[in-house]
């Protein structure tokens with residue numbers, strides 16, 4: 001959270017930012033959520049090994065995010081007035097964010113994850129839906145798929 005949206009070219013126009021670093025996963029994107037948050041706000045994204053490292057010590061990463069923004073906006077940068085760090089990987093209620101296929105994952109793996117056990121235990125969730133895994137669309141699609149399986153017929157479940 002900032003006292004001014006110094007990254008916006010036009011004050012009333014959202015502007016998300018992309019950063020190409022020499023270091024893999026080093027703050028590739030900052031999403032401008034000012035309008036939904038109701039005050040100047042950026043959501044800084046971090047990926048890969050750095051996420052695990054940040055779970056152990058947040059401060060260097062908070063400082064690094066500031067450095068990246070300062071590099072992009074050397075003349076107008078302002079330090080944040082508040083920072084909130086999420087930890088999807090260590091939060092016991094999520095233990096991760098969403099699935100991301102690594103090299104070697106095939107369509108068959110998704111089918112295995114979606115396969116019912118003994119015809120009685122069914123699985124939904126974005127990770128079971130190959131076409132839109134990682135997205136809300138996949139989560140909803142998988143729920144509709146399993147509802148159809150339970151009902152054992154095609155029904156109109158469009159939302």
Ligand SMILES: Cc1cc2nc3c(=O)[nH]c(=O)nc-3n(C[C@H](O)[C@H](O)[C@H](O)COP(=O)(O)OP(=O)(O)OC[C@H]3O[C@@H](n4cnc5c(N)ncnc54)[C@H](O)[C@@H]3O)c2cc1C
Pocket residue numbers: 088093094096097098124125126127133134135136137139
């Ligand atoms: C930071 C972030 C940004 C994202 N941005 C987007 C986006 O812009 N667009 C988009 O489409 N998607 C986005 N996603 C992905 C989207 O949120 C997920 O794909 C979607 O929520 C997956 O839904 P799901 O029902 O499969 O799983 P989840 O929403 O993860 O639901 C699983 C539920 O099971 C519960 N649970 C886990 N273990 C247990 C247990 N043992 N007992 C009982 N309950 C349990 C969890 O608490 C959770 O409530 C984003 C995700 C994150 C983390």
